Each structure stands twice: as C-alpha cells, then as structure tokens.
Amino acid sequence: MDEEYDVIVLGTGLKECILSGLLSVDGLKVLHMDRNDYYGGASTSLNLVQLWKRFRGNDKPPEHLGSSREYNVDMIPKFMMANGALVRVLIHTDVTKYLNFKAVDGSFVYNKGKIHKVPATDVEALKSQLMGLFEKRRARKFFIYVQDYEENDTKSHEGLDLKKVKAKDLISKYGLEDNTVDFIGHALALHIDDRYIDEPAMDFVKRIKLYAESLARFQGGSPYIYPLYGLGELPQAFARLSAVYGGTYMLNKPECKVEFDSDGKAFGVTSEGETAKCKKVVCDPSYLPDKVRKVGRVARAICIMSHPIPHTSDSHSVQVILPQKQLGRKSDMYLFCCSYAHNVAPKGKYIAFVSTEAETDQPEVELKPGIGLLGPVDEMFFDIYDRYEPINNHDADNCFISTSYDATTHFESTVKDVIAMYSQITGKTLDLTVDLSAASAASEE
Structure with missing residues (x-):
C-alpha cells in the first residue's frame, strides 16, 4: 500500500x-x-x-419464498435508458462484455387514479387512454415536433429558439392540458419536479427525444434495460475493468482515513497503519461526513410479491411514475418491479419497490398511494435513508465526493453526477459518442 497513486477511490458504490x-x-x-x-x-x-438480517435481525425468511440464493434484491434499484448516458459509458469502457441485459417490459404513469402506459410517439399518443380525442391530436402534433426537431437543422425549429423559449411557452404553443404536461414532464422527460417549466425548452425536448429513441432501440414495451441478476453485477464489472487497466482493489479495509496536509489538501489514505499516497481522493459521502450536508431523505418500501403489479399488462419488469401533482405532493413517487425474468428472484416471485423523497416522518403513510397499487404483498420492509451532497471546494482539498442516490428508479440523475465528477477530476469532457449497436449485441431480447 506504500505506493503513490493518481487517485484513491473510497467505497464501491455504483458511482x-x-x-x-x-x-x-x-x-x-x-x-x-x-x-x-x-x-x-x-x-x-x-x-x-x-x-x-438487515431488516429483521435474527429472524429467518419463511421457506415458501424459495431459495435465498435465487434472490438479488438491489438496495438502490434503477433501470437504464437504452439510449442513455449510462449505456454509453458501459460501451465506452467495454464493460458490456461482463454483463447481459434484458429489456424492461413496461413504462407506466399514474394519472387520475389509474395506471396508464406512457405514450412516447405520435402513434402511441393517438392510442393512449390518457387523453380525450382533441387532446390526442394536440399531443400528436407536439410529439411530431419533438421527433422531427434537430438542433442543427433550423427548418425543424418552426421559428423557436429552444435555448431561449421556456418549456411552458412551447407547451402552450400546442395547447396541451395540465394532465398531459404532467405525464410528459415526469414520465417521459423524467423531471423530478416542475422547475423545468420555467427553464429553456431545449433540455425538455432532448429528454423526450432520448425516451423515444430508447424505446425504439429494442422494440420492447419500455425504453429501459436492466442487467440479468440485477445491478449488483455492475460494480463488480467495473472493478474487473479497473483491474484490467492496472487498478488495485482492496475490500474489508477498516477506517480508510483521508489524510490532509497543512494546506487542507488530501494527500493519502491510511488504513491498518499504512498510508497510500495520492493526488486526488474520490469517495461517497460516508467517508468524509464533515464535507457534506444533508439535503433530504428517501423513504421506500421493499416488497416481495407472487404476481406482477396489477394493470401493467402482466409486466415482469416495470416502472410506474406517480407525478407529484397526482398525489398532492412536492415530489414524485416511483414504483419499480423486477422478477425471475431478470434472475433477481425465484420463478413466480416479484420484487417491488415504492420510493419517494420523504416529506414527513411517517414513510409508511407517505408511501400508501404507491403500495396501494401493488395488490397483495407477501413480505414488506420499510426503509428510510438520508441524502447528502458535497459542500467542499474540490480544487482546494483534492476531494471529489458523490451525491447520495435519489428516489428515482432510473439512472439519468445518477449518471449526470458521475459525468460531472469525471470532468472535475480529469478536466476533460467524457466522450460518449459511441456505436450503440454494441449495446444491442450485449443485450438479450
């Protein structure tokens, strides 16, 4: 351990x-x-x-749930957008060779008390039960505009400069109703609140295009993919990759104390009496608690079931987004479900999560709207964890700290954090212009 490294990374979380x-x-x-x-x-x-053991102490799981080994329950479950940044990172690094993916069956949204499939194209808009006849036509025109929009082709802009025009002005141009805006903004563009309405429309349009492009990639029922055996495979795949390129891994290292010089700059990490020197430290918030602040809490229920979530076309894997307005809340709620189809549970069993940004001290009560959509549940566990973000100046102390995982059940916000950290650490922009056909090859239909 007495060597000198460019970077010491603490914690083997996904980021x-x-x-x-x-x-x-x-x-x-x-x-x-x-x-x-x-x-x-x-x-x-x-x-x-x-x-x-984590949630019930010394109790043993009941036998009717099947073999323990057949379960891979992700503690922070998130689906990947098939055309999104994480898949591009996987291909850029060639990690795809260590993983097999499978398309996720369904993408749904909760609207007026019911679960609906999320329409993402002009054709789907016309079939959707979410809107009346006239609204379908308006939504269809909006989707055609988004599908045809190309940043470098001014003919496709219809006179709108999306870097200046706000999202709400683009929406009003097409006369879309509030309920329509709700599912487009939260279930398609995956915004976690309504602040985007007052921001330039470019990001909003790009997010909807990403959703539609991802949906088209595997011709499945959703734009998402998920690794067989769950996300637990991902950190290990990146660990293998790092090792191939000369990275050194050490698990079970107690303390891992970051050492600072008299100017407050990190210069190494001490564990078991040995100090490894480095130029930069990368870590999760738990390793440098005095350099982060608490910004919220995530409440969630982890459920084991013997059936798919009702009204999701019997989907074996599915995301349902419950937009904040539909629940009278400040933040969205998310349902995540996976099953034996992705090798995360024995045959006939389903793992469902209900998660949201906690707004009270009663997660069980807050999560009721989501839990109520699951149908009968075999076993349920409640969990709540704090979310932190860094408050340090990484230029001054050489420490690069990730933010905690949010309540979303997709990877878009997580990958943004990773890409931003990469640029801070290296001073470079990560080139993610990759051939996405490689993802199809690494994916199981």
Missing part, C-alpha cells in the same frame, strides 16, 4: 465503481478501497438471508 473504471481506462493509476467486505456500498444487492 465510485464507474468512476474508477473510467479513470483506469484513461491511464490513471487507481487504488480502490472499501471498508466493507462486499461490493456495492449503499447500492449493494442482497440475497434473502441478507435482506432478513
């Missing part, structure tokens, strides 16, 4: 593992350490016995 993989591929000398004896940090995967 940290992706970063150590990217930095290793860039030719940096990386040491990756974790105080735990397992990969994944907060985003680890648990089998049934581990799940029971």
